[in-house]
Amino acid sequence: MIFNGLIIFCYRTIKKAIVLLKNWFFLLNVVSLLVVHFWAPWAPQCAQMNDVMAELAKEQPRVSFVKLEAEAVPEVSEKYEISSVPTFLFFKNSQKIDRLDGAHAPELTKKVQRHASSGSFPPSGNEHPKEDLNLRLKKLTHAAPCMLFMKGTPQEPRCGFSKQMVEILNKHNIQFSSFDIFSDEEVRQGLKTYSNWPTYPQLYVSGELIGGLDIIKELEASDELGTICPKAPKLEERLKVLTNKASVMLFMKGNKQEAKCGFSKQILEILNSTGVEYETFDILEDEEVRQGLKTYSNWPTYPQLYVKGELVGGLDIVKELRDSGELLPVLKGEN
Structure with missing residues (x-):
């Protein structure tokens, strides 16, 4: 069923699941922005988020929304590490660009608006005024005592430098939070100017830039890393x-x-x-x-x-x- 950009797939049998997958992979190649909702019929929060998706489809007619019953397509769920519902994946040009776990309607709306407006088609005009970028970056860099701005997540780094940084921090039992700069182009570009540091990953401690991978390696070699970054309790x-x-x-x-x-x-x-x-x-x-x-x-x-x-x-x-x-x-x- 297709209406106002909302595509509902709700198959349970293996045969129908195969048809679903074929249709989905076709969508990955033809739509500018695809939002996939991994859901389960037993979870009431999934039904609530389906209503949110229907409203978003009306506001964003050029975005395609797909509803996938996670347990009906275990291969896909395993590939994308879907361990809970609801989970939303965002795709552009056949590439996964973002993810949202949980029933967070405001965050889903923000992500859809942001990714839709940064695509090859004009924004819908429904976005709320953006918070001052410098203020937002200041909040992000102070969001945790140790903040890592990286490509991907600690569980799924999307570049070798980010992967090495995560490995070093974990090796030294350093407690940190992270931000995926692929999830927000404004932050990705703005932080380079804010920190006067042109590459990623970037590590902040108490809101102050420590540096990138080379600096962290130097601090590790000199045994200073543990004195700068907060250690996680055993x-x-x-x-x-x-x-x-x-x-x-x-x-x-x-x-x-x-x-x-x-x-x-x-x-x-x-x-x-x-x-x-x-x-x-x-x-x-x-x-x-x-x-x-x-x-x-x-x-x-x-x-x-x-x-x-x-x-x-x-x-x-x-x-x-x-x-x-x-x-x-x-x-x-x-x-």
């Missing part, structure tokens, strides 16, 4: 703090308001039915915790439920406790 200590952050802690995909997998959604419903207060941690937001907690807890999957710093288990264990009437005493620390 993982085991960090996990101990996190598991004891609240009496009942749930490590899940998403959060209380927005589960991002079916198992996490089910365990939320069970916990909510008990009336017991609990906190959540979104393991999709922190790859170190996501991987490290598997070893720390000796439990390979998510969600994971902790009570007073001790692992209770995953969804199956919680269901068993509920069915046996033991869940509430466990959550209250009585067992």
